[in-house]
Amino acid sequence: xxxxxxxxxxxxxxxxxxxxxxxxxxxxxxxxxxxxxxxxxxxxxxxxxxxxxxxxxxxxxxxxxxxxxxxxxxxxxxxxxxxxxxxxxxxxxxxxxxxxxxxxxxxxxxxxxxxxxxxxxxxxxx
Amino acid sequence: xxxxxxxxxxxxxxxxxxxxxxxxxxxxxxxxxxxxxxxxxxxxxxxxxxxxxxxxxxxxxxxxxxxxxxxxxxxxxxxxxxxxxxxxxxxxxxxxxxxxxxxxxxxxxxxxxxxxxxxxxxxxxx
DNA sequence: TATTCATATGAATGATTCCTCATATGTTCA
DNA sequence: TGAACATATGAGGAATCATTCATATGAATA
Numbered sequence: 001x002x003x004x005x006x007x008x009x010x011x012x013x014x015x016x017x018x019x020x021x022x023x024x025x026x027x028x029x030x031x032x033x034x035x036x037x038x039x040x041x042x043x044x045x046x047x048x049x050x051x052x053x054x055x056x057x058x059x060x061x062x063x064x065x066x067x068x069x070x071x072x073x074x075x076x077x078x079x080x081x082x083x084x085x086x087x088x089x090x091x092x093x094x095x096x097x098x099x100x101x102x103x104x105x106x107x108x109x110x111x112x113x114x115x116x117x118x119x120x121x122x123x124x125x126x
Numbered sequence: 127x128x129x130x131x132x133x134x135x136x137x138x139x140x141x142x143x144x145x146x147x148x149x150x151x152x153x154x155x156x157x158x159x160x161x162x163x164x165x166x167x168x169x170x171x172x173x174x175x176x177x178x179x180x181x182x183x184x185x186x187x188x189x190x191x192x193x194x195x196x197x198x199x200x201x202x203x204x205x206x207x208x209x210x211x212x213x214x215x216x217x218x219x220x221x222x223x224x225x226x227x228x229x230x231x232x233x234x235x236x237x238x239x240x241x242x243x244x245x246x247x248x249x250x251x252x
Numbered sequence: 253t254a255t256t257c258a259t260a261t262g263a264a265t266g267a268t269t270c271c272t273c274a275t276a277t278g279t280t281c282a
Numbered sequence: 283t284g285a286a287c288a289t290a291t292g293a294g295g296a297a298t299c300a301t302t303c304a305t306a307t308g309a310a311t312a
Contacts, residue, residue, distance in 0.1 A: 016187070016189075016190050016193075019183075019184065019186055019190055020186075020190050020193055020194055022183040022184060023180040023181070023183045023184075023186055023190070023191075023194045024180075024194055025183065026179055026180055026181075026182045026183035027176060027179050027180060027194075028179065028241070031248075032241070032244060032245075032248070033172065033175065033176060033179065034172065035244045035247075035248060036175060036237075036240055036241060036244050037169075037170055037171065037172045037175045038170075039170075039240050039243060039244060040166050040167075040169040040170035040175065040240065041166075041167065041170025041171070042170070043163075043166040043170070044163055044164075044165075044166035044167025044168070044169070044170040045163065045167070045299090045300075046159065046160065046163045047300075047301090049159065049162060049163045049166065050153060050159060053152055053153050053154065053159065054149040054150075054152055054153060055149070056152045057145075057148045057149045057151065057152035058145065058148060058149075060145055060146075060149055061142070061258080061259090062258070062259060062260090063142075063257095063258065063259085064142050064145055064146050064149070065149075067146055068146055068149045068150055068153075071301090072301080072302075072303095073258080073259070073260095074259090074260085074261085074301080074302070074303080074304095075300075075301055075302075077259060077260055077261080078260085078261080078300075078301080079300080080259095080260095081260080081261085086247070087243075087247040093259095093308090093309085095258090095309065095310065096256095096257060096258045096259080096308080096309050096310060097257095097258060097259085097309095098258075098259060098260090104243055104246070104247075106239045106240070106242050106243035106246070107243065109235075109239040110236050110239045110240055110243075111162075113232045113235040113236045113239065114162055114165050114166065114232065114236055115154070115158070115162060116232050117165060117213075117230055117232035117233065117236075118158060118161045118162050118165060119158075120230070120232070121161075121212070121213040121230075122157075122158070122161060171269090171270080173270080173271095187288080187289090188288070188289060188290090189287095189288065189289085197271090198271080198272075198273095199288080199289070199290095200271080200272070200273080200274095200289090200290085200291085201270075201271055201272080203289060203290055203291080204270075204271080204290085204291080205270085206289095206290090207290075207291085219278090219279085219289095221279065221280070221288090222278080222279050222280060222286095222287060222288045222289080223279095223287095223288060223289085224288075224289060224290090
């Protein structure tokens with residue numbers, strides 16, 4: 001490697017070397033980052049997000065959720081499984097029904113922050 | 127419609143009718159819900175999430191981001207476009223380079239809440 | 253115990269998506 | 283102006299995903 005290599009930004013430019021190191025340290029551990037992405041991804045599907053939004057009003061059985069979202073019971077059940085796996089929703093059995101509710105207050109906070117962001121950007125967009 | 131129709135949960139059971147109405151009112155307008163999902167989905171891709179995480183430490187040019195994430199410049203650029211479209215990141219030109227930074231503090235708050243959730247669930251999971 | 257209702261799940265498929273490759277755009281400097 | 287660098291973008295292909303359909307599990311009730 002010659003000194004000429006230092007001439008370009010992307011290889012070894014000194015100034016950026018420092019920024020790169022700083023940025024690398026800002027990245028969390030692989031496992032946490034992946035799980036973080038999983039959570040956002042789960043909330044990024046319209047069906048799953050609407051499930052979460054609906055559950056803000058209180059617990060609902062699968063059947064009612066399907067009715068609210070106007071979707072098949074099977075489709076809703078499949079997505080509830082994903083949300084359960086990430087501890088975004090919780091369930092309890094009551095006779096034949098299974099009632100779902102939000103698992104964690106963090107979810108509400110995330111929604112609130114995201115809603116603020118969206119409101120803000122939708123306003124300034126037109 | 128006979129009274130017998132009220133016997134099942136999923137059709138017209140009175141008790142659930144009320145819960146369904148309540149849940150429906152908890153759903154935001156279609157446009158907002160879709161945009162909300164878009165934001166979460168954007169943050170749900172590992173590459174885009176890592177871009178956001180890296181930018182917490184300060185602005186970076188595309189080339190440095192590619193270096194930090196160990197990905198091609200093209201791949202990073204494609205994802206930056208998505209993030210830009212949702213106002214999650216902002217850019218400014220400085221000579222030949224384009225420097226990217228986080229656009230909105232809400233993003234940081236969302237990350238913090240999600241990280242809390244993940245930390246909490248990862249702990250109690252084993 | 254047999255039936256009915258509520259939910260869960262496996263397989264299949266159509267749609268979406270992220271990356272790569274090639275190339276275009278935009279900026280600096282000789 | 284032309285060459286070199288940094289970034290953006292379009293097309294294409296492999297992988298992922300959300301729904302549907304059929305069926306299994308689990309609980310209540312007659």
